[in-house]
Amino acid sequence: MITEKSITDFIYREAELLDTMQWDAWLALFHASGRYWMPLEWQQQDPVLQPSLMYEDLLLLKVRVERLAGERTFSQKPKSRCHHLLQAPTITACDPANGLFKARTSFIYTETRGDVLERYSGWASHDLIESDGHLKIKLKRIDLVNFDAPFGNIQLFM
Amino acid sequence: MGKYGNDAGAIMALVRKAEVHRDVYVDPEIFDLEMEHLFPNSWIYIGHASQLSKPGDFITANVGRQPLMASRHSDGAIHVFYNRCPHKGVKIASEPCGNTGKFFRCPYHAWSFKTDGSLLAIPLKKGYEGTGFPDTQASEGLAKVKNVVVYRDFIFVRLSDAGLSFEDYFGESLSTIDNMVDRSPEGKLAVLAAPIRYMHNCNWKMLVENQTDTCHPMVAHESSAGTAVKVWKREQGDSTETPMAVQLYAPFMSPYEFYEQSGIRIWPNGHGHTGVANSIHSNYSDVEGYVEQMVATYGDKRAHEILGEVRHNTIYFPNIMVKGAVQILRNFIPIAVDKTLVESWVYRLVGAPDKLYERALMYNRFINAPTSIVGHDDLEMYERAQEGLTSNGNQWVNLQRLHEPGEADDVTAVINGTSERQMRNQFHAWAKFMTMNMDKRVEAAE
Secondary structure, three states, X not given: OOOHHHHHHHHHHHHHHHHOOOHHHHXXXXXXXXXXXXXXXXXXXXXXXXXXXXXXXXXXXXXXHHHHOOOOOHHHOOOEEEEEEEOOOEEEEEEOOOOEEEEEEEEEEEEEEOOEEEEEEEEEEEEEEEEOOEEEEEEEEEEEOOOOOOEOOOOOOO | OOOOOOOHHXXXXXXXXXXXXXXXXXXXXXXXXXXXXXXHHOOEEEEEHHHHOOOOEEEEEEEOOEEEEEEEOOOOOEEEEEOOOOOOOOOOOOOOEEEOOOEEEOOOOOOEEEOOOOEEEOOOHHHHOOOOHHHOHHHHOOOEOOEEEEXXXXXXXXXXXXXXXXXXXXXXXXXXXXXXXHOOOOOOEEOOOOOEEEEEOOOHHHHHHHOOOOOOHHHHOHHHHHHHHHHHHXXXXXXXXXXXXXHHHXXXXXXXHHHHHHOEEEOHHHOEEEOOOOOOOOOOOOOOOHHHHHHHHHOHHHHHHHHHOOOOOEEEOOOEEEEOOOOEEEEEEEEEOOEEEEEEEEOEEOOOOHHHHHHHHHXXXXXXXXXXXXXXXXXXXXXXXXXXXXXXXXXXXXXXXXXXXXXXXXXXXXXXXXXXXXXXXXXXXXXXXXXXXXXXXXXXXX
């Protein structure tokens, strides 16, 4: 039985996998049709016909993860590391009867590489579904507070 | 005064036939001189007329260090001004775009201006009576940029009074903009959204050079495009259709031979493009209904001519790159000698199927975003170069690939696609537009 606590635990567990660079375990949290979306507009509605920073399916996320470990991935020499500081998620839907599980989590994300450290603030929205008794990510949406600012490289996942 | 000052000879000595001195990338004085000379002497893109669709619409832009704004007047004309109040210098417009209504109003003392820039009203105007105010520049309103050309809705300015005309400056290179616009069944492009912005800690010219550098993709992008190809091969299963995403990534891994035969065309004044015979954009899937729309507008022969011209990257010297086939313009905006803001715009082909806009937006976020793995590959190289170039062991950058003795400057030619001649072409133009209004010493040095 999925409860509000299972959703919260899922979100904390996801952040932990990212912070410990367990990329394959992180990918396994996605449903086969899951998406990772970083909009480029305030309260953006359309990921396809409006510009986004990222809108990727599992195939593209696998490319990213495999690239991070590549022998000739020079932008990962030295490697990046990340840190998620999460506020307690707000559960916006927990409806097992209809398979609707949603949460919104305010975060501060840090990505560092070499001597450089960058911080980002925003909200992560999780749209989850139940599959074989486990929660899976249908959509993870990252809305940065300054989505329209010119960033340098963001190489890992928020 | 630094090493270069207004010494045209010293600046021209930085550009040899097939080498450039590293100071062009790392010396802050050279950067200052670029802002003072190169950018004002060149024709610079500031925006697209579709961003000014209604009277009162405005956009802001910088050319070199000059803050500008453009507006649509009530009679439909586009005007470009320096973005400062003639009173105390306060910037009139503080946002990238907006609509001001019937007039601009300075937020400091409420001086107001019509959307053609002329002075509309000053509060307590009688305080200026008998002061000789009508003889001042302030009485003329917002200072106008005199040299403005709107070419097929692309707005270009030249800030210097003296210089080449728009037609002489761009010449045949405008054919890439033509091709991009012609790809709309209505002959029209529209900007519908803000650009993707990406900050680069490197000199702006590294980005410009990279656009026609065809010997780097299979090396630097092995990590991104190469991995995309590898993962797709493994995961495709029984899929017979290559996803749009893989179609966009895979051609980056094309071998040297592909780029050799696809060719580069150079034009005078530093313009040029890769992908003459064909390009990495040639083999995308057809979009249903699009060719039929094009044939209905242009007729069979002309429609196929337009769609058969699949250029890769066109450099409009000094600092934009246009991709006609995927409707993208990248603006390499210099911020400091080692800092460049890249704004990558997508144009919607008005009247064309959504799928083409979807593809252009996807290409833009795959290649030109701070979250783009291809972008990560490139920026890593630029940043390493910005650091490496401070080395005193060798102070020259080598651009010799396929250099021929006696190679002519400022000509139109089609050449082997792995040549570095377009980079040499850009540096010839760089020296020319840096020094053209400097002083008489230009002639002495030549």
